[in-house]
Amino acid sequence: MKHFLLRAPALLLLAVGMGQMGIAQADELELAQKLATSHCAVCHTFDKGGPPGQGPNLFGLLGRKAASESNFTYSDGYKKAMAGKVWDEQMLDAWLTDTQAVALGSAMVYAQDDPGKRHKIITYIKSLH
């Protein structure tokens, strides 16, 4: 009995700690979504099967072949530069750093030099699957 009394507070602390971690992650994702929406949603949709806008739908991007959305007409420069490439986090980070350095002549012109912001946008896109 004495043993149990000593241990209970520790278990309680652990439970509280885990609860807070869950909330922190949810907050992070919400902020990431806000940032991605404000920077990208003028041209892109993020929902599954969403229509293309000025750019292709981005649902399930990671693991997808570049320039492979069949309902979107990619620019010739982009198709040529991205032939055979598959989207992963590293490529997405390079793309968001400077699209023209990855695919010169691409119709998307964007350069985000804040690694924290790039990370947030990638976190959001990663969550879409």
Ligand code: HEC
């Ligand atoms: C002003 C419009 C515009 C904005 C804003 C924009 N994009 Fe794009 N995006 C495009 C266009 C157009 C293409 C197609 C590029 C081409 O064909 O040259 C594209 C292509 C892409 C691709 C390649 C997808 C594929 O199927 O290969 C990714 C990834 C992407 N954009 C991510 C983003 C993200 C993330 C943001 C926000 C940080 C963003 N874009 C903001 C217009 C935009």
